[in-house]
Amino acid sequence: xxxxxxxxxxxxxxxxxxxxxxxxxxxxxxxxxxxxxxxxxxxxxxxxxxxxxxxxxxxxxxxxxxxxxxxxxxxxxxxxxxxxxxxxxxxxxxxxxxxxxxxxxxxxxxxxxxxxxxxxxxxxxxxxxxxxxxxxxxxxxxxxxxxxxxxxxxxxxxxxxxxxxxxxxxxxxxxxxxxxxxxxxxxxxxx
Numbered sequence: 001x002x003x004x005x006x007x008x009x010x011x012x013x014x015x016x017x018x019x020x021x022x023x024x025x026x027x028x029x030x031x032x033x034x035x036x037x038x039x040x041x042x043x044x045x046x047x048x049x050x051x052x053x054x055x056x057x058x059x060x061x062x063x064x065x066x067x068x069x070x071x072x073x074x075x076x077x078x079x080x081x082x083x084x085x086x087x088x089x090x091x092x093x094x095x096x097x098x099x100x101x102x103x104x105x106x107x108x109x110x111x112x113x114x115x116x117x118x119x120x121x122x123x124x125x126x127x128x129x130x131x132x133x134x135x136x137x138x139x140x141x142x143x144x145x146x147x148x149x150x151x152x153x154x155x156x157x158x159x160x161x162x163x164x165x166x167x168x169x170x171x172x173x174x175x176x177x178x179x180x181x182x183x184x185x186x187x188x189x190x191x
Contacts, residue, residue, distance in 0.1 A: 082097075086140065
């Protein structure tokens with residue numbers, strides 16, 4: 001009887017997606033696709049560093065519709081690659097992710113695709129020219145967004161903190177006065 005009760009409780013634990021503690025996760029956290037194969041996209045992505053190169057593996061093969069990259073240096077110690085993924089089942093949607101780099105990649109890097117991989121799309125990012133079975137890979141334009149959707153850094157600033165461009169105090173102009181047709185008005189006339 002004890003074993004049967006334990007088996008039922010264990011089955012409930014694995015089949016019930018709600019936490020037993022009753023704590024609810026935030027919507028943004030619950031909807032965040034970690035690209036681990038279990039999220040909404042069902043895609044798995046590995047970002048690997050080797051010998052000064054960055055490799056991006058996207059599972060399953062044929063899933064990657066586009067890739068955009070941008071280097072970001074949020075501090076002196078950190079170098080981050082902002083990666084924008086577009087997948088073949090939803091090519092108009094771009095997922096932004098950030099990868100902290102432990103390798104010295106410089107601006108002007110090149111992208112290559114290794115078509116010999118059977119199980120995943122393999123993209124290599126390098127400052128060096130590569131040979132062997134790789135071919136040049138055309139990157140999408142740099143991502144304009146530096147953080148994933150839902151990240152606090154993307155939150156809009158309150159209207160009171162915003163300073164519109166061009167609101168400096170007006171100064172006396174030293175330029176001559178012009179009519180609507182572009183002719184110069186005589187000094188002191190027409191104002």
